[in-house]
Amino acid sequence: MLKRVLAVDDDDMNLMRIKKILRTEYDVFFASSGVEALDTLKREKMDLVLLDIEMPRMNGFETFERMKEFAADTPVIFLTASGQEDDVVSAIRLGAVNYLKKPFPPQELILRISQVLEK
Secondary structure, eight states: OOOEEEEEOSOHHHHHHHHHHHTTTSEEEEESSHHHHHHHHHHSOOSEEEEESOOSSSOHHHHHHHHTTTOTTSOEEEEESSOOHHHHHHHHHHTOSEEEESSOOHHHHHHHHHHHHTO
């Protein structure tokens, strides 16, 4: 059975890129907002979440904090376009297992996911 990955990003192009990269290795689910991600996580067990930081209404940090109420054991890799050191430090302090700066090479995404899921 394939591991389940939830990709959360408000940019459809980013979601389609993630789907193209991961579709043969993982069962990929999508959410275009933090609210949608939380709804999905309440209904479905995921092995990993790829979570964009900058999203309208509810950013990735707030989404991650709310996830802890019912999906605390689900590892999160933050995705960020900014790459600002503050974002990276905040993500790690909150408990993220890793982060990736967008745009990322496909092999780097696969490598980081596999490292987390093999632990």
